[in-house]
Amino acid sequence: VDMRLAQGTSMTITPIRTMMNHSTTQIFFDDLRVPAENLIGEEGQGFRYVLSGMNAERILIAAECVGDAKWFIAKATAYAKERVLFERPIGQNQGVQFPIARAYAQMRAAELMVREAAAQYEAGGDVGPEANMAKLIAADASWFAADMCVQTFGGFGFAEEYDIERKFREARLYQVAPISTNLILSYLAEHVLGLPRSY
């Protein structure tokens, strides 16, 4: 539909203020009529098309999470080399090095899964398990890296000027959207492992 025509009558769009910089809105539909000539694809196949788009979205978001993790790791590594305490860089301490190294390993594992999912999607196969696992692993990798980065920066991790706290808030989103971690685990348990449906 032409949203400019529908808005204010059969479609109401209202912004929702969120913890990060997203243009998030809620949309209400009220007797919205969709002209027959606006049909995309085959009638009755709409939900299939939506599902296919969701797999692509999960791979896309997973790639975004890998990029976020790389950003946190690069920031933490640079800061750990430059911040000197007790006459040596904090990155010389294994207590500081190891979380950064772990974040790197997790990011690389996620990156491989994202590539596998993208390759399978392009080949046209059923990519549900790989798309979901890529999103799960990449979201966890970015969240671990975000937490690690705040810790590496110490108090400056909370200062707005370093951007760490902003990215930290943004990284939290991917445990929930576009699909929550629990729902991915539920999908894998039921559709990949054959366990009984839980809901």
Ligand SMILES: Cc1cc2nc3c(=O)[nH]c(=O)nc-3n(C[C@H](O)[C@H](O)[C@H](O)COP(=O)(O)OP(=O)(O)OC[C@H]3O[C@@H](n4cnc5c(N)ncnc54)[C@H](O)[C@@H]3O)c2cc1C
């Ligand atoms: C900033 C932002 C932007 C968004 N953008 C979009 C968008 O562009 N398009 C769009 O369609 N949606 C969008 N969403 C919505 C998003 O996809 C949903 O918030 C997300 O899928 C979770 O659904 P819900 O909020 O209804 O949570 P619920 O389904 O109510 O779940 C609440 C909690 O309960 C858990 N839970 C629910 N059911 C089960 C179960 N059976 N077993 C175990 N745990 C369970 C969930 O994991 C979650 O932790 C956005 C959300 C946010 C926050």
